[in-house]
Amino acid sequence: MFGRNKTVNEQQAETVDRTPRDGAKNRPTPKRKDQEAANRRPLVVADRKEAKNQDRAKRREAQLLQRQAMATGDDAHLPARDKGPVRRFIRDHVDARWNVGEFMLPVMVVVLALSFVKVPAVFLFVSVGVYALLLAAAVDSWLMWRRLKKHLVAKFGAAKVGRGLAMYAVMRGFQLRRSRMPRPLVKRGEFPS
Incomplete structure (x- = not known):
C-alpha cells in the first residue's frame, strides 16, 4: 500500500538468470x-x-x-541417570566384582520363611545373622567405593568424581546381577581399565 512500485529495470534485474558462483x-x-x-x-x-x-x-x-x-x-x-563414561566405568566395576549386598534379597526371603518358626533359638540366630549380613554389606560397600573412587580419580580426574556417584555404585551393588539395568556388559573378574 505505501511501498513504491518497482521500475522496469528492477523487474528485469530479478528475471535475469545469474550463473552460480562457488562460496x-x-x-x-x-x-x-x-x-x-x-x-x-x-x-x-x-x-x-x-x-x-x-x-x-x-x-x-x-x-x-x-x-x-x-x-x-x-x-x-x-536415561540421564546412566549416561556418560564415568557411570559406565562405575557399572562395569560393580558388575565385575562379587558384592555382599547382592545376596541380601535371597537371604531376606529365607529370613521371612524362618520368621514363622516359633523356636526362640532360631529367631535369635536369624536376627543376629540378619544384622551381621547388613553390617557386612555396609562395610563391603564402603570398601568398594573407596577403591572405586581411587580408580575414578586416576582415570577421569577429581573434578569428574561428583556427588551421587557413591550412591549410584552402592545401589547397583545391592541389586541382583540379573535384575540390574542397564544390563551388565562385563563378566565377573573383568574389571575396567
Missing part, C-alpha cells in the same frame, strides 16, 4: 514477511486428537529406544 549464496534473500509466514505455527493445534496420537507415538518410540539401550548399553539413548 556465494546464489539465491535472493527471502523477504521477512515470507520467512515469518513460513515459521508461523498455530498456538493451538487444529486437530487435537491427531496431535495427541502423534505425541503418544513419539513417546512410545523414545521409550522403546531407551528400553533397548538399557539392554544393550547404548549410551546415546540411556
